[in-house]
Amino acid sequence: MDRWLMSILHSIWINEVRARRVRQGQGTVDTDNALSFDGEHVAQTHVLASQVIRRVDALPEAQRETVFLAYVEGLSYREVAEVLQVPIGTVMSRLAAARVKLAEYPPLQSVPNPSSGERR
Numbered sequence: 328m329d330r331w332l333m334s335i336l337h338s339i340w341i342n343e344v345r346a347r348r349v350r351q352g353q354g355t356v357d358t359d360n361a362l363s364f365d366g367e368h369v370a371q372t373h374v375l376a377s378q379v380i381r382r383v384d385a386l387p388e389a390q391r392e393t394v395f396l397a398y399v400e401g402l403s404y405r406e407v408a409e410v411l412q413v414p415i416g417t418v419m420s421r422l423a424a425a426r427v428k429l430a431e432y433p434p435l436q437s438v439p440n441p442s443s444g445e446r447r
Contacts, residue, residue, distance in 0.1 A: 390425040
C-alpha cells in the first residue's frame with residue numbers, strides 16, 4: 328500500500344513540476360525532435376534487451392527468480408526474502424552469484440551503425 332501511495336504522490340509531484348514549467352514558458356518542445364522517430368535506436372534497444380533476457384534466463388532458477396524480484400520488480404532484499412521464504416543472506420548470496428555468472432559473459436553486442444559501418 329505504501330509503494331502504491333508513494334507512486335501516486337510522485338506522479339502528482341511530477342505533474343506539478345511540469346505545469347509550473349509550462350506556466351513559466353519553459354514547457355515548449357521543439358516539434359522536429361518531438362515528431363522524429365529513431366527506428367534504429369528502438370531496434371538496437373530491443374536487441375540488447377533480448378540479449379540480457381537470454382543471459383538472465385540461462386541462470387539457475389533460484390538465482391533467476393531472485394534477480395527478477397530484486398532488479399525487475401524493484402523489491403528490497405528483505406521483501407525478496409519474504410516472497411521466496413528464505414533468509415535475507417540467501418537473497419544476497421544468490422544475487423552475488425548471479426552477478427558473477429553474468430559478468431563471465433562477453434560484452435553485449437550492439438547493432439552496427441549503418442551510416443558509419445561502426446558498432447556503437
